[in-house]
Amino acid sequence: MAKVKRRAYRDQKYWGKPVPSFGDPRAHVLILGLAPGAHGANRTGRMFTGDKSGEFLFRALYETGFANQPTSISGDDGLTLTGAYISASAHCAPPDNKPTREELLNCRPYLERELKLLKNLRVVVALGKIAFDTYLSLVKERRAFGHNVKHDLNPALIASYHPSQQNTSTGKLTAAMLREVFEQARALSS
Numbered sequence: 001m002a003k004v005k006r007r008a009y010r011d012q013k014y015w016g017k018p019v020p021s022f023g024d025p026r027a028h029v030l031i032l033g034l035a036p037g038a039h040g041a042n043r044t045g046r047m048f049t050g051d052k053s054g055e056f057l058f059r060a061l062y063e064t065g066f067a068n069q070p071t072s073i074s075g076d077d078g079l080t081l082t083g084a085y086i087s088a089s090a091h092c093a094p095p096d097n098k099p100t101r102e103e104l105l106n107c108r109p110y111l112e113r114e115l116k117l118l119k120n121l122r123v124v125v126a127l128g129k130i131a132f133d134t135y136l137s138l139v140k141e142r143r144a145f146g147h148n149v150k151h152d153l154n155p156a157l158i159a160s161y162h163p164s165q166q167n168t169s170t171g172k173l174t175a176a177m178l179r180e181v182f183e184q185a186r187a188l189s190s
Helices: 052-063 101-117 129-139 165-169 175-189
Strands: 029-033 084-088 123-127 156-160
Touching (some): 029 101, 029 129, 029 175, 052 175, 084 101, 123 129
Parallel strands (some): 123 156
């Protein structure tokens, strides 16, 4: 759990609490993010829920058949995932929105365990370079990051820009680009 609260959230009780992974335990696709958003997932208790990154992600998941609805605003809003499971490289909101090496190493055993439990995985979608590098470190591989690039591993790995506001508001990642990532994941997981 985070010991130092960001000034903007100093009075919030939810700050720094770990956020668990969620989704379909029989998933063929693992979506690996960076870390919980401070005022989104950290506040709602569910990954990518209640923030702009989640709005962007869940619309793409809905359009490609992985989610039953295009939005997620709270942990009890009825969202369910089919064929997909969402986890993160770190499970606590990191200071300055970038986990330290120590934080990533502290959360690594959880991701290793999830990978063993998700026995039907065929595809991992890494959202952002940190998630991409985290996954590659687990499977002891080195590859170059590129958006919507498929890497022939077992399971297959697809890299994507992270759906952060920084990427989506500048057009580095568009809705069509993210949908294409999940269309490729759907095709590979069938």
